[in-house]
Amino acid sequence: MSSHGRIKPSSSRTKPRESSSATRDVEDRDFDLDVHTIRVTVHTTGKFFEGDTRSGNHASIFLLTSNNASVRLNMTKLSADATMGTYQMIYCRYQRTNSSLRDFDLTATGRGLKVGHVLELVKKKRRNEYQLARSGLGCRHWVKTVIRDFNDAGFISSSSTLTTEDAINGLRYNYSKGKDPEPEKIDPGTFVSDIPKKVKKTQNTDTRGTGSGSYKSTGSAPEGGKRR
Numbered sequence: 583m584s585s586h587g588r589i590k591p592s593s594s595r596t597k598p599r600e601s602s603s604a605t606r607d608v609e610d611r612d613f614d615l616d617v618h619t620i621r622v623t624v625h626t627t628g629k630f631f632e633g634d635t636r637s638g639n640h641a642s643i644f645l646l647t648s649n650n651a652s653v654r655l656n657m658t659k660l661s662a663d664a665t666m667g668t669y670q671m672i673y674c675r676y677q678r679t680n681s682s683l684r685d686f687d688l689t690a691t692g693r694g695l696k697v698g699h700v701l702e703l704v705k706k707k708r709r710n711e712y713q714l715a716r717s718g719l720g721c722r723h724w725v726k727t728v729i730r731d732f733n734d735a736g737f738i739s740s741s742s743t744l745t746t747e748d749a750i751n752g753l754r755y756n757y758s759k760g761k762d763p764e765p766e767k768i769d770p771g772t773f774v775s776d777i778p779k780k781v782k783k784t785q786n787t788d789t790r791g792t793g794s795g796s797y798k799s800t801g802s803a804p805e806g807g808k809r810r
Contacts, residue, residue: 608653608671613698615653619646620700620732622686622725622749623679624757636758639683639766641725644674645697646687652677653697655704657712657724667720667771669710671701683757686749688729689742700737707731711774720771722753727773 620643627638642656656670678685704710709728714720732738733746755763 604675605654606673608673608697608701612653612673613696613701615651615697616648617645617690617695617697617700617737618648620644620688620690620729620738621646621652622688622729622752623682624684624753625679625681626683626757626759636756636761636764637683639722639756641722641753643725643728644677644679645700646677647697650677651675653700655700655728657721659714659718664718665714667712667714667724669704669712683759684752684763686744686752688732688744688746688749689739691737691739695737700732703731703735703737704728708773708775713772713774713777715769715771717769719769722768723770726750726753726768 623642623644625640625642627640629636630638640658642654645653645655647653652674654670654672654674656672657667658670660668709724709731712720712724715723729746729749738746754765754768756766757763
């Protein structure tokens, strides 16, 4: 199965906590890397105010690859006034980030899942286009939706010790070092594909619908069991 897509990597230079030499933008050569684990990571973002007793959290996805590296899929807010999230695809020369408070590891299907298959699905589903919640949050809802996409596509093995729903339920908590998890409501953003389009009414004129562009897949996704 070919996984050579032509998805333009994010131009953002935002990195995880590791040094800049530990990460780079995803390149075409990374598309053929085998994925053996899909990891949901809840990161610490530190305390926002001096009086805070718990850490802020951020969630993202890591595709753990056969060369002991990973590809991070991240939806983030790059500026204080941003209303749209920025989608990042980052190649990491490590598999575990030191900002992690909790990891949920889902075993990938053993039928040849490649990084390219995963990135193609995100693009096809338009999960790279995301409007943040009014609060400026929304990363956990984004991760929850994308992980369910992976499950529905058969990317997660039916023999995975943790299920898709285990990982999703784990996103419903706030994590702080040295403290028990506490329930925390997920603040959802909105995918652009779910925003109703305004229809302009015209009279006595011919119109032609532009429609949405078709997406050309370069290879069928591997089959695998679905499990939640």
